Amino acid sequence: MRIETHFSATEAEDGDVTGRTAIVIDVIRATSVIVEALASGARAIYPTLSTEDAIRLANSLGREDTLLCGERKGLKVEGFDLGNSPREFTPEAVADRRLVMSTTNGTRAFMAAQGARRVIALSFLNLSAVSHAVAADGKLALICAGKEGRFSLDDALCAGLLIRSLTRRIEDGTLETTPLELNDQSTAALSLARAFPADTGTLERTAAGQALLAVGLEADLPVCAQHDRHDLVPEMHDRMIRVLPRQGAAGVS
């Protein structure tokens, strides 16, 4: 199994995801929101780059069952239905709705993943589900959204937690695969996952966490920090993210 981690969407844009399973990570907060929204019964999520694209797409999908979601500088876009806080994506708000979503860094990471064999959304909220869903895939590309083209500790930590989960299962014999090959970023991410507790306190220390505190959204952090809150795997096809139907695949324990 080869695991290539990219520490930002920019790094990933220069890479090649062809034939790989791309796993997009934006802990604070796009992929946390995606997991939460799908767990709350949203039908599908459509990531878009600009707010203008989002409005155009929502209008073409039909505004009666489509919600406009997204943030700029952490706050809800003016005129949108929802922001980018996982706490907003309750069953009351999103069940059976389609969500058009425009976020600063997360959407860019999904765009960088296009061309991959599969594209999956990962956050702390669905670590174990993703770890099992990708276990049979030989080549993984972990795409951290990062912050404006740069490394984010929260995303790197999440990448490291997934690698640690796979490593542990290889070591205890529950996952059979070819020898693990890690690029420099994967090696570093695994080390970070071993060094830092993956909890609210660590998220608060990150630049993304500090930016949330600065706009009064610190209550999002304990939500984003929950491990395995949901047992679901969001997968993107044709620019649309939905829950992957559960497969009775070998190796799933």
Place this chain on the structure above:
Amino acid sequence: MRIETHFSATEAEDGDVTGRTAIVIDVIRATSVIVEALASGARAIYPTLSTEDAIRLANSLGREDTLLCGERKGLKVEGFDLGNSPREFTPEAVADRRLVMSTTNGTRAFMAAQGARRVIALSFLNLSAVSHAVAADGKLALICAGKEGRFSLDDALCAGLLIRSLTRRIEDGTLETTPLELNDQSTAALSLARAFPADTGTLERTAAGQALLAVGLEADLPVCAQHDRHDLVPEMHDRMIRVLPRQGAAGVS
């Protein structure tokens, strides 16, 4: 003291180094070569982006006392005097010479550092010297060259070793400064420096180390891995890197 680390020249290009001391890191191998060459008595080093620029500059400086140095894909550029192996930069080869140097990633990192208050070259070979030279500077920008716009473990590790050195001196009271502020990359780099031995074995595991092995230059790695082999601080002014005259600064032990 605020320490901002950038994990690649690309990250740094988007940043702002104005008013900061920029510390350029390309362990394998540009900044290791720069330290070694200056220790061997080279008068100055001129980093250039392209081999064409290098040839033009060498011709304008005068070819009799100027050497053309540089690599592409790890190997010496055809027609150049020297490659990018620290073992080549002996006193016999470079004493009293000017060196025009074109390397893939290292030069880009120096270009990204332009506009900084000071620009310094760091490798394992001169860690302590740089740690003392920058101790009185309030804002540091550590610019890892990385590999083609991406994170390199060797450079991040070196950044972490410098941060660890400064942290230890703050903790033991030999360096007085304002509270230490680290960006996400600096926090991660410090963690990596605590997790990995900074030795030949670790360098061999990195992508840059593997690339050297692939072209038969693995003997460079034990040279690049030596800590504090030289007590000198290369500093760039007007695109020319020379040894900083030793200052009798407070805090230097």
